[in-house]
Amino acid sequence: MTQIAPPPDTSHSKIEDAQAFVLGTALCALGVTMLTHLGLITGQTAGLAVLLSYATGLSFGLVFFAINLPFYWLAWVRMGPRFTIKSFLCVALVSAMAETFPQLIVFDYLDPLLGAVLVGAVTGLGLIVLFRHGASLGGIGVLALFLQDRTGFRAGYTQLIFDLCLFAAAFAIIAPGLVLYSLAGAVVANLIIATNHRPDRYTGR
Numbered sequence: 001m002t003q004i005a006p007p008p009d010t011s012h013s014k015i016e017d018a019q020a021f022v023l024g025t026a027l028c029a030l031g032v033t034m035l036t037h038l039g040l041i042t043g044q045t046a047g048l049a050v051l052l053s054y055a056t057g058l059s060f061g062l063v064f065f066a067i068n069l070p071f072y073w074l075a076w077v078r079m080g081p082r083f084t085i086k087s088f089l090c091v092a093l094v095s096a097m098a099e100t101f102p103q104l105i106v107f108d109y110l111d112p113l114l115g116a117v118l119v120g121a122v123t124g125l126g127l128i129v130l131f132r133h134g135a136s137l138g139g140i141g142v143l144a145l146f147l148q149d150r151t152g153f154r155a156g157y158t159q160l161i162f163d164l165c166l167f168a169a170a171f172a173i174i175a176p177g178l179v180l181y182s183l184a185g186a187v188v189a190n191l192i193i194a195t196n197h198r199p200d201r202y203t204g205r
Contacts, residue, residue, distance in 0.1 A: 020133040025090050027126030029097030031119045037107050038115045040182040041170050043163040045139025054173055061095035068138040074146045086135035116181040120188025128196055
C-alpha cells in the first residue's frame with residue numbers, strides 16, 4: 001500500500017515572523033509619512049486615522065492606535081488569539097514608526113501624483129508581507145468579516161461603502177485635487193494586493 005507523504009510544513013518561525021513584522025510595518029509607516037507630508041489620505045482604518053489627524057491636529061500614530069482598540073475583540077472572536085496578538089503588535093509598530101519617521105525623513109519636494117502612486121506601492125507591499133505572516137493592521141477589515149459571518153453581507157461591500165464615505169468626507173477637509181490623487185494611490189495599493197496576494201501561489205503561514 002502506497003503511503004501518502006504528509007504535506008510540508010510551511011509555517012513561519014518566530015524569527016521569520018519578527019523580521020516580516022518589522023519590514024511590513026516599516027513599509028506601511030513610510031507610506032504614511034509620504035501620505036501625510038503631501039496632505040493625502042488613504043482607505044480603511046488608516047485613512048480614517050489620517051483624516052481625523054488632519055481635522056483635530058492629533059498625531060496619526062496616536063489616533064491610529066486608539067481607533068483600532070475596539071476591533072481587537074472582533075478579531076479575537078473572528079480570527080483567533082494568534083491573529084489578534086500579531087495584529088496588535090503590527091498596529092503598535094506602525095503607530096510608533098509613524099511618529100518617528102517624520103523626524104528622520106524630510107522631503108524637499110515630492111510630486112503629489114507620483115507620491116500617491118509610491119504611497120500605494122509601498123503600502124500594498126507592506127500589507128502583503130503582513131498578510132503572509134498571519135497579521136493585519138486591524139480595523140474595518142475585521143469588522144467587515146465579522147458582519148459577513150453574522151449577516152451574510154459581503155465583506156468587500158462593507159469595505160467599499162466605508163471607503164466611499166471616507167473619501168466623500170475628505171472633500172470637506174482637503175482639496176479636491178488631493179482627494180483624487182489619494183484615490184489613485186488607493187487603487188495602486190489594492191491592485192498590488194489583488195495581484196500578488198493569492199493563496200494558490202503562496203502557502204506560508
